Amino acid sequence: MESGEKPFVRPVDPVKDAAALFVVCQKTVGPELRTGIPNRIAPYIWEVPYIHLCPEYCFVVDDGNGAAVGYVVCAPDNRTFSRRFREEYIPNLELWDPILKKPPMEPLADWENDLTLGVLQCLYRPEDLLHPVCPRLIEEYPAHLHIDILPEYQRMGLGKQLMEKLWAKLRETQIPGVHLIMDSRNVDVERFYLAVGYNRFDEVVDGGASGEKGKDENRSLWMVKRL
Numbered sequence: 001m002e003s004g005e006k007p008f009v010r011p012v013d014p015v016k017d018a019a020a021l022f023v024v025c026q027k028t029v030g031p032e033l034r035t036g037i038p039n040r041i042a043p044y045i046w047e048v049p050y051i052h053l054c055p056e057y058c059f060v061v062d063d064g065n066g067a068a069v070g071y072v073v074c075a076p077d078n079r080t081f082s083r084r085f086r087e088e089y090i091p092n093l094e095l096w097d098p099i100l101k102k103p104p105m106e107p108l109a110d111w112e113n114d115l116t117l118g119v120l121q122c123l124y125r126p127e128d129l130l131h132p133v134c135p136r137l138i139e140e141y142p143a144h145l146h147i148d149i150l151p152e153y154q155r156m157g158l159g160k161q162l163m164e165k166l167w168a169k170l171r172e173t174q175i176p177g178v179h180l181i182m183d184s185r186n187v188d189v190e191r192f193y194l195a196v197g198y199n200r201f202d203e204v205v206d207g208g209a210s211g212e213k214g215k216d217e218n219r220s221l222w223m224v225k226r227l
């Protein structure tokens with residue numbers, strides 16, 4: 001970060017911020033996705049569709065000079081978002097990058113053995129956002145989000161500010177709650193969510209295997225907040 005400039009939170013500009021946000025996602029995804037083809041695909045799952053389908057629910061950290069160095073992206077309602085993802089977003093994918101061609105969808109890949117196939121299949125399965133193992137999640141917390149900030153801009157209160165802007169926007173449209181799914185191994189990130197006001201979803205959702213509330217069969221945590 002250059003001295004003298006003060007980063008701040010603002011609404012996304014879907015055109016001007018597109019390239020920078022793509023890179024923020026590539027640099028901040030889980031370490032196993034940070035190289036090769038999986039890294040080229042990752043933003044098309046966890047960042048681009050939100051800017052494309054519902055930019056009014058997306059906010060960025062501006063470095064003070066107009067460059068986006070972090071974001072929160074959000075879908076206000078998973079049911080509408082998963083339908084629009086299939087109907088309006090998937091048809092564009094191959095035009096944007098030929099690598100995004102639909103793969104064989106069965107059998108489902110084991111991500112540890114074939115990460116590229118795993119992420120590509122994920123891109124073509126927006127209905128997973130409906131969480132059929134527990135429909136109560138999206139009934140009570142219909143919105144979901146992803147938040148990522150470049151390392152040089154972390155621990156400056158900007159993650160909290162992004163959340164506050166998003167919650168205000170969601171409240172304006174009477175969305176009753178928001179959730180997010182995170183890797184349970186990321187203990188520091190769970191601390192962030194707890195510090196800013198999220199809780200674990202209050203039900204055991206892995207069929208009882210872990211006995212832990214809000215942890216699913218992929219060892220992901222479901223974090224929720226009422227608005």
Ligand SMILES: CC(C)(COP(=O)(O)OP(=O)(O)OC[C@H]1O[C@@H](n2cnc3c(N)ncnc32)[C@H](O)[C@@H]1OP(=O)(O)O)[C@@H](O)C(=O)NCCC(=O)NCCS
Nearest residue numbers: 028147148149154155156157158159160182188191192195
């Ligand atoms: C997680 C992330 C969004 C947090 O944003 P941030 O701007 O760094 O967080 P803030 O500065 O707003 O932190 C608010 C509070 O959360 C807590 N917190 C934040 N990061 C924390 C950490 N690494 N460890 C423990 N507590 C943390 C603290 O209580 C903090 O308040 P404090 O700094 O006054 O102590 C950011 O670190 C990030 O983008 N990380 C990499 C990508 C990522 O993991 N995204 C989430 C994927 S699920």
